[in-house]
Amino acid sequence: MDIEPTFFDSPGAGGIVGQPLDRVDGRDKVTGKARYAAEFPLPGLVYGVLRTSEIAKGKITRIDTAAAVKEPGVIAIFTHENLPKLAKTPNTPEGKKAIGAPMGFLPLTGNEIHYANQPVAVVVADTFERATHAASLVKVSYEQAQPIASFLDPKAEIFDPQKVQDGKTDGHTRRGNPKSALAASPIQLKATYTHAINNHNPMEPGSTTAHWEAADRVTVYESTQGVTRTQQALSEMLGLPRDQVRVITKYIGGGFGCKGSCWPHTPLTVLAAKAIGRPVKLVLTRPQMFTSMGHREDQTQTLTLGATKEGKLTALIHEKTSTTSPWDNYAESNSKIIDLLYECPNFEATYQLARANVMTSTFMRAPGEAPGSFAIECSMDDLAAQLGMDPIQLRLLNYAEKDPSTGKPWSSKSLKQCYARGAELFGWSKRNPKAGATRDGKYLVGMGMATASYPVHNSQGTARVRLYADGHAVVQSGATDLGTGTYTVMTQVAADSLGLTVDKVRFELGDTRLPTAPNSGGSVAAGTVSSSIYMAAQDVWQKLTKLAVQDKRSPLYRAKPEEVTNEKGRLILKNDKSKGEDFAALMKRLELTDIEGTGNGKYGAGYESGMAASAADSGHKDDAGQHSMHSFGTHFCEVRVDPELGTVRVSRWVSVHAAGRILNAKTARSQIIGGSIFGIGSALMEQTVRDDHFARYTNASLADYHIPVNADIPEMTVEFIDEHDPYINAMGVKGIGEISMVGVAAAVANAVFHATGKRIRSLPITPEKVLNAGIAS
Amino acid sequence: MSDNFPPDQRGPAPEDGTRRSFMKQAGGILGLALAPPFISKAERLTALSRKVEGVSEMQLKVNGTVRTIRAEPRVTLLDALREHLDLTGSKKGCDLGQCGACTVLIDGRRVNSCLTLAVMAQGKEVTTIEGLAKNDELHPLQTAFIKHDGFQCGYCTSGQIMSGVACINEGHASSDDQCREWMSGNLCRCGAYPNIVAAVREVAGNKS
Ligand code: FES
Ligand code: FES
Numbered sequence: 001m002d003i004e005p006t007f008f009d010s011p012g013a014g015g016i017v018g019q020p021l022d023r024v025d026g027r028d029k030v031t032g033k034a035r036y037a038a039e040f041p042l043p044g045l046v047y048g049v050l051r052t053s054e055i056a057k058g059k060i061t062r063i064d065t066a067a068a069v070k071e072p073g074v075i076a077i078f079t080h081e082n083l084p085k086l087a088k089t090p091n092t093p094e095g096k097k098a099i100g101a102p103m104g105f106l107p108l109t110g111n112e113i114h115y116a117n118q119p120v121a122v123v124v125a126d127t128f129e130r131a132t133h134a135a136s137l138v139k140v141s142y143e144q145a146q147p148i149a150s151f152l153d154p155k156a157e158i159f160d161p162q163k164v165q166d167g168k169t170d171g172h173t174r175r176g177n178p179k180s181a182l183a184a185s186p187i188q189l190k191a192t193y194t195h196a197i198n199n200h201n202p203m204e205p206g207s208t209t210a211h212w213e214a215a216d217r218v219t220v221y222e223s224t225q226g227v228t229r230t231q232q233a234l235s236e237m238l239g240l241p242r243d244q245v246r247v248i249t250k251y252i253g254g255g256f257g258c259k260g261s262c263w264p265h266t267p268l269t270v271l272a273a274k275a276i277g278r279p280v281k282l283v284l285t286r287p288q289m290f291t292s293m294g295h296r297e298d299q300t301q302t303l304t305l306g307a308t309k310e311g312k313l314t315a316l317i318h319e320k321t322s323t324t325s326p327w328d329n330y331a332e333s334n335s336k337i338i339d340l341l342y343e344c345p346n347f348e349a350t351y352q353l354a355r356a357n358v359m360t361s362t363f364m365r366a367p368g369e370a371p372g373s374f375a376i377e378c379s380m381d382d383l384a385a386q387l388g389m390d391p392i393q394l395r396l397l398n399y400a401e402k403d404p405s406t407g408k409p410w411s412s413k414s415l416k417q418c419y420a421r422g423a424e425l426f427g428w429s430k431r432n433p434k435a436g437a438t439r440d441g442k443y444l445v446g447m448g449m450a451t452a453s454y455p456v457h458n459s460q461g462t463a464r465v466r467l468y469a470d471g472h473a474v475v476q477s478g479a480t481d482l483g484t485g486t487y488t489v490m491t492q493v494a495a496d497s498l499g500l501t502v503d504k505v506r507f508e509l510g511d512t513r514l515p516t517a518p519n520s521g522g523s524v525a526a527g528t529v530s531s532s533i534y535m536a537a538q539d540v541w542q543k544l545t546k547l548a549v550q551d552k553r554s555p556l557y558r559a560k561p562e563e564v565t566n567e568k569g570r571l572i573l574k575n576d577k578s579k580g581e582d583f584a585a586l587m588k589r590l591e592l593t594d595i596e597g598t599g600n601g602k603y604g605a606g607y608e609s610g611m612a613a614s615a616a617d618s619g620h621k622d623d624a625g626q627h628s629m630h631s632f633g634t635h636f637c638e639v640r641v642d643p644e645l646g647t648v649r650v651s652r653w654v655s656v657h658a659a660g661r662i663l664n665a666k667t668a669r670s671q672i673i674g675g676s677i678f679g680i681g682s683a684l685m686e687q688t689v690r691d692d693h694f695a696r697y698t699n700a701s702l703a704d705y706h707i708p709v710n711a712d713i714p715e716m717t718v719e720f721i722d723e724h725d726p727y728i729n730a731m732g733v734k735g736i737g738e739i740s741m742v743g744v745a746a747a748v749a750n751a752v753f754h755a756t757g758k759r760i761r762s763l764p765i766t767p768e769k770v771l772n773a774g775i776a777s
Numbered sequence: 778m779s780d781n782f783p784p785d786q787r788g789p790a791p792e793d794g795t796r797r798s799f800m801k802q803a804g805g806i807l808g809l810a811l812a813p814p815f816i817s818k819a820e821r822l823t824a825l826s827r828k829v830e831g832v833s834e835m836q837l838k839v840n841g842t843v844r845t846i847r848a849e850p851r852v853t854l855l856d857a858l859r860e861h862l863d864l865t866g867s868k869k870g871c872d873l874g875q876c877g878a879c880t881v882l883i884d885g886r887r888v889n890s891c892l893t894l895a896v897m898a899q900g901k902e903v904t905t906i907e908g909l910a911k912n913d914e915l916h917p918l919q920t921a922f923i924k925h926d927g928f929q930c931g932y933c934t935s936g937q938i939m940s941g942v943a944c945i946n947e948g949h950a951s952s953d954d955q956c957r958e959w960m961s962g963n964l965c966r967c968g969a970y971p972n973i974v975a976a977v978r979e980v981a982g983n984k985s
Binding site: 022023025026027028029030031032033034035036038039041072127128129130201202203204205251252253254256283285286482483484485666667669670671673674675676677678701702703707708709710711712713714715716 | 831848849851852856859860863864865866867868869870871872873875876878905906907909910915919922923924926928929930931932933934935938953954956957958960961962963964965966967968969970971972973974
């Protein structure tokens with residue numbers, strides 16, 4: 001295909017795409033029929049349970065399984081002494097890279113203990129209860145060493161990693177001359193922000209069910225955001241060709257990033273199943289979820305901002321220090337959003353790390369953008385307060401018409417409309433500009449807002465469409481549906497692309513046997529998979545067109561293929577719509593029961609979009625790579641602070657976002673609400689507490705690690721600004737999984753500041769921090 | 778808010794025979810803890826001294842059908858449903874009574890099935906998400922969850938719906954705030970709360 005078509009001008013536009021269709025998997029989910037990774041009753045299935053380390057650093061001197069093995073029903077116990085060998089482990093940088101592992105260490109490959117709750121044994125028994133009990137009987141003796149708990153530990157050594165995020169982000173970035181610009185600025189604000197450890201805690205714990213169908217062929221039912229990535233990891237570790245490792249994820253109970261990688265429990269389960277010759281299921285316990293699939297790291301960021309007396313930014317200097325594991329240099333890339341959110345000629349960012357006895361942290365919803373936006377959006381609020389300016393006015397004054405970090409034009413940006421609409425819906429004009437001056441009975445009332453932004457990451461994927469002559473279609477792509485609505489929105493896209501109604505389309509996902517799709521993460525799934533499906537449908541239409549113009553009996557016989565288009569399932573002439581025929585009629589006449597097409601959808605600035613290619617073709621040099629691609633939005637928050645108890649309640653919420661084409665108004669609204677609630681959790685209550693001395697966890701449960709409950713959340717208002725972005729992909733979809741959370745913590749903190757006149761820069765904003773800030777009641 | 782306190786909803790006491798057969802199975806310590814006063818002191822002591830026997834048969838009445846499983850007395854109702862009866866609609870989010878994903882109805886009352894031993898559910902009516910729809914016809918709350926998009930990943934959903942059904946029957950969904958409060962034992966990490974409230978309130982409204 002020379003010129004890639006796009007959905008924009010296609011006859012499918014204006015159909016079901018964008019409509020608030022009920023989820024196509026809704027019925028399965030409300031009746032309990034949807035099966036998640038731990039819910040496949042395989043014959044002979046047995047249960048694996050992890051035994052984990054009580055200490056955070058040291059060596060196992062002896063591991064005694066004698067008592068445990070004797071328990072009824074116990075089939076095998078694997079420790080570092082008897083774990084079958086893997087072809088590759090992530091314990092070397094090369095191994096880690098080949099496997100795509102999130103952590104450069106696999107437990108049970110030696111006797112060293114590096115972090116609390118590191119797995120030390122896998123116990124397999126015929127029932128879950130027996131495996132659990134036997135695991136408690138394994139006696140582990142340690143030679144204990146003094147662990148390092150975090151970057152704040154006096155024993156910790158802070159170092160310059162040069163690069164963070166597995167080399168994806170530079171540890172140093174600089175534009176202009178920030179130090180001298182800052183020195184020359186009449187206004188200088190310096191503030192330090194701290195963040196507690198956060199854990200993703202999807203409601204479904206990490207789960208693996210491994211079934212070896214032959215000595216060299218395994219099927220794994222896995223709770224993962226990406227079947228392909230899990231397949232890659234396992235095939236490398238097991239030394240099996242990719243096609244001999246099948247990974248299936250039909251439903252996944254949330255992920256938020258922690259299921260975006262293949263973590264140790266997965267290969268351990270697969271190895272155990274192989275060794276005993278029976279299918280094994282292993283489900284992490286909730287406490288184990290805090291130390292098995294990564295977390296958002298504990299971190300501190302200092303942001304120094306220079307501005308003119310009018311409020312124009314002159315310099316931004318960002319420094320982040322955070323905790324990482326003994327092996328990896330992982331840190332969320334907070335600085336990226338700070339680099340591009342506002343027009344500012346001078347910018348600098350540096351990252352520092354310290355190794356501690358913790359597992360490697362990982363991406364968690366809006367990695368980098370969430371904490372980064374907290375820093376910049378609170379500092380902007382401070383600047384507005386200092387200047388006596390309205391916070392939205394200040395943001396408009398510093399509005400970036402181009403991407404400040406690259407100088408490239410935006411592919412689209414509708415942030416001004418987001419501010420305006422958000423302010424209107426929220427009633428921003430009623431806000432008393434003075435902080436600490438609004439009351440409702442005993443409560444201090446505050447209103448805050450913040451900007452959100454999230455990049456369009458490069459990604460590509462494939463899809464297959466099989467169209468049947470009877471008017472049905474099966475559409476496939478090995479994506480996953482985390483609850484984001486993939487099943488539903490892809491059904492809509494396929495229906496419009498094929499000119500069918502949604503009930504005639506079945507979309508299948510979550511299996512490595514299907515065409516490869518990227519991980520559902522980084523907000524790429526909606527754009528990539530929808531574009532792949534759209535392209536696959538075009539492939540079908542091209543094949544049908546070719547058949548029609550060569551068939552004497554077709555009204556389109558001898559038409560030029562480029563003169564033929566399609567509408568509502570009919571092939572027609574572009575300039576004479578009356579001339580044409582249904583695809584079904586054509587296929588039946590040719591005795592074709594079905595026809596298949598495949599498509600490769602590309603997404604992001606790393607690829608030329610269809611529109612760009614056609615523009616280039618017509619002499620314009622305007623390709624996608626010359627654009628900076630981001631979604632933008634705003635959150636508005638009202639809080640009520642109890643001055644006696646220090647409690648903060650969110651009482652009103654408005655989010656307005658612009659993220660390209662919205663594929664389903666209903667599921668999109670839900671996703672924005674969900675991301676906002678996730679952010680409210682991080683703002684007000686979420687913190688995993690690692691003991692300073694022992695580096696162990698004191699609150700690893702859902703009773704002690706608080707996530708928002710229903711009563712914490714008010715009614716929420718969500719709107720989208722219509723955005724037509726022809727550069728990002730064939731569908732014009734930017735994705736909304738992460739932007740929903742960006743800026744949320746800042747909007748809450750800004751509202752708390754407005755309520756109380758006190759700035760709290762430490763997340764979560766718990767009652768004792770509010771009380772310690774010294775608000776007058 | 779006086780209406781925030783649950784009415785006494787203890788279900789009808791099980792038949793004595795049922796209780797006794799249950800006692801035999803549960804045996805020992807568990808039996809003692811639950812032993813009703815009408816069992817003689819001697820019998821209670823015997824219970825204490827008896828070793829908890831391993832696998833035994835128990836009968837569970839789930840969604841109107843009596844089913845027999847062979848399991849140890851320490852098996853929770855949740856694991857009995859999921860691992861023995863292949864009723865995987867009830868979810869395990871924590872196994873510690875902290876999330877509500879495992880909520881089922883026992884004699885009409887909502888309970889965390891991960892905190893309930895299967896033996897204790899004998900002789901009672903257990904209703905799970907799989908038993909809520911009448912043949913092909915969804916329960917109104919299931920329909921409302923679809924309409925209001927009361928879920929994303931769906932993992933908390935069975936628990937939310939079972940809890941919602943009970944919440945409505947208890948009369949604890951008569952205002953949005955009351956509904957939020959009484960649905961707060963069911964965590965949803967996807968953050969579907971406003972949509973859950975909309976669904977529960979709609980059905981509660983239709984009912985009253
Ligand atoms: S699984 Fe029972 S309350 Fe969480
Ligand atoms: S729908 Fe995912 S946890 Fe509630």
